[in-house]
Amino acid sequence: MSGLLTSGLGWLRTTDQEEIMPAPLDPTPRLQEYAHPERLVTTQWLAENLENPDLVVVESDEDVLLYETGHIPGAVKIDWHTDLLLPVERDYLDGPGFAELLGSKGIGRDTTIVLYGDKNNWWAAYTAWVFTLFGHADVRLLDGGRNLWVAEGRDLTTDVPTPTPAEYPSVERDDTTFRAFKEDVLAHLGQGPLVDIRSPQEFTGERLHIPDYPEEGVLRGGHIPTAHNVPWATAVSEDGTYKPRAELAAIYQAGGLGITDEDKVITYCRIGERSSHTWFALHFLLGIPDVRNYDGSWTEWGNAVRVPIVAGDQPGEAPAA
C-alpha cells in the first residue's frame, strides 16, 4: 500500500520498530550491544515467553521432516521450499499468497515472530529475510537456532498446534530494498562491497563437478568479480550464536572487509540461504543500512550467459564499463 515508504528508505523502518513490537524485548545484556538488539532472542528468553499470545514461534529447516520429529512447544512450521517459493517460477509468494500462509499460521501483521531452524539457522534467516521483503515489522531470530535449544535439553514436542486463523493483510513484496537481482549485481560491480558467503572451494571454482550428479546444478565455477569470500560460519561462535558485535565488526567493517555505513552491500551464496544469515548480521546486528541479498546467487550466475566470472582466490576486477 505504501510504495513510497518501502522503496529506498526501507531500512529506516528498522529504526522505528521498537514502538510496534508487541512482545517484550529480550533484555539479555550481550544482545544490547548489537545495532538492533530487538532482532535476536536467547533460548532462555524464548523458554520464558512461549505462552505470550502476541508471539508465534516458526520453525524453518533445511530438512522438511525435522519439525515432525519434535519442535519447540507451540511452534508452527514454514518450509522455505514448499511454502515460500512458487512451485513453478523461481520466485516467492505474492502478497495474497503470503497473507494466506501467515494467516493460516495464526500470524497477524502485528504479531511478533521468532524464527529458528536447523543448520545454524540458515533457513530461519532466509525466512526472516523473505518476511522482511513483505515488511513484517517484528521478525526475530532465536540466537543459536534449533541446535542450541536441543543442546540445552529444552522441551520439544511432536504436538502440532492448530492455530486460529488470523487476518493478514495482502502486502506487496518489496523487491528493491533488501533483494538484488542479477541485473542489480551487474550494475553493482565496482560500486560497492560484494560478499560471497560460500566455502573457499566454491569461491575459487575448484569445487563444482560432483561425480554422478543426477542433475547438474551449475555449469561454471568461480565467483562474481570483486566479491570477497567470507564463509557464513565466520559470523558465529562455536555454539551457533552470532559472535559479539566487536568481533563481527572486525570481520566485516574496519580492520576486515572495511564495509562502512555508507556502502551499498550485496551478499550471495548458492541459493541465497547462507547469505541470508550474513545479511541478517550485516543489516540488523551491525546496522549497515543498505544490504541486499542476491537470492539468484551462484545457481543463477554460474549458469548465466555472458556474465563475468573470476576463478581463483582473488576478488578480481570489475569489468570495464
Next chain:
Amino acid sequence: MTDDAAPALPKSLAEIREDFLALSESERLQLLLEFSRELPDLPERYAAAPGMLEKVEECQSPVRAFAEVSDGVVHFYATAPQEAPTTRGFASILAQGLSGLTPQQVLDVPEEFPLQLGLTRAVSVLRLNGMAGMLTRAKRQVVEQLAAA
C-alpha cells in the same frame, strides 16, 4: 502417468510406491518419517569403519551409503544423522526396497523412481534429488563389484 514403467519395478519397490500413493500428501510425510525411524543400524563391519561407505554428495546432509553385492544378492546400507530425517527416510526406502534384489534388478530400477512416490509437492524435487543420487551411486557400486568379481 508413469505406469508404463511399473512392470519393471521389483515387488518390494512397487509396494513402497503403492503405500505412498494410497495416502494424502500430508500423510505421505508421516510415512516418510516412519521410514526414517526404520533405517536399520549398520552391520558391525561398516559401523566400525564408516569410511567404507561412500559419501553421497547430492544430499546436503552427511549421509554415507553403500550397495554391497554378496552371493548374487544386493544389500543397501546407509547411515545419516538423526537430525536429517528426510535423508534417513530416503535411505530407508532404498534399504528396504533394494536389499534382496539381484544386481540386474537393481540396475533396472528406473532413475525416476524417487519421483514416483507422490512426494514432489510435499518434499520437493530438489530434495528428492538426494534419493536419486543415492540410487545412482548404488547402481554404480553394483556395476563396479560385478566388474571386479
